[in-house]
Amino acid sequence: MITLLDYGAGNLASLEGALDAMGYVHKRAETPANAAPESLWLLPGDGHYHSAQHSLSESGWWGALRTRIREDKPLLGICVGLQLLAEGSEEAPDAPGLGVFPGMVRRLGPGVKVPNMGWSMTTRTDAHPAFKADSTGWLYFVHSYALAVSDSTVFSAEHGRTFTAVAAKGRVLAFQPHPEKSGAFGRGLLDHSLRWLGETPQEAT
Numbered sequence: 001m002i003t004l005l006d007y008g009a010g011n012l013a014s015l016e017g018a019l020d021a022m023g024y025v026h027k028r029a030e031t032p033a034n035a036a037p038e039s040l041w042l043l044p045g046d047g048h049y050h051s052a053q054h055s056l057s058e059s060g061w062w063g064a065l066r067t068r069i070r071e072d073k074p075l076l077g078i079c080v081g082l083q084l085l086a087e088g089s090e091e092a093p094d095a096p097g098l099g100v101f102p103g104m105v106r107r108l109g110p111g112v113k114v115p116n117m118g119w120s121m122t123t124r125t126d127a128h129p130a131f132k133a134d135s136t137g138w139l140y141f142v143h144s145y146a147l148a149v150s151d152s153t154v155f156s157a158e159h160g161r162t163f164t165a166v167a168a169k170g171r172v173l174a175f176q177p178h179p180e181k182s183g184a185f186g187r188g189l190l191d192h193s194l195r196w197l198g199e200t201p202q203e204a205t
Contacts, residue, residue, distance in 0.1 A: 040074045041074070075172045086104065116141050130195075153167055
């Protein structure tokens with residue numbers, strides 16, 4: 001079972017459609033009390049970093065996420081969900097991050113159009129058991145800020161500078177792009193991530 005954090009800062013419809021197509025059981029939860037017991041938590045996010053962080057704090061998710069990370073339980077972030085897992089963002093300097101991945105999220109550029117909306121080639125930069133050694137391809141991005149490459153980077157991409165496209169540490173994985181909107185390659189990465197984090201899709205009947 002996958003718990004989708006429904007805190008008002010993520011477009012869950014596309015994720016739900018992708019999860020349904022891949023056979024994964026899921027539910028929305030507006031507060032931690034509504035999360036499925038022992039489920040994988042999926043942290044989406046669109047829009048402004050501060051708004052997302054504030055909504056998570058107001059709904060009780062922020063403290064619950066800190067506990068989950070400390071207990072090394074499975075967590076998957078997407079888009080702003082990845083940024084929230086960094087130390088913070090220059091988009092909202094006073095709003096702390098969850099601190100899983102090192103570094104601050106910074107505006108893309110210089111010399112390129114922002115926001116970055118469209119397809120970018122991703123390059124495998126480090127080994128991770130969730131992904132095949134030769135997995136590289138095009139993913140769909142919609143963002144103005146990104147995390148620099150670090151020891152947590154598994155895939156990188158470029159838009160004015162090289163940035164983290166997929167990051168991992170412990171039982172936490174996160175995507176800056178939208179894998180559910182990235183065709184067969186993106187959904188394949190999402191599927192591998194969910195399986196590595198302990199989820200099993202239902203067989204089609």
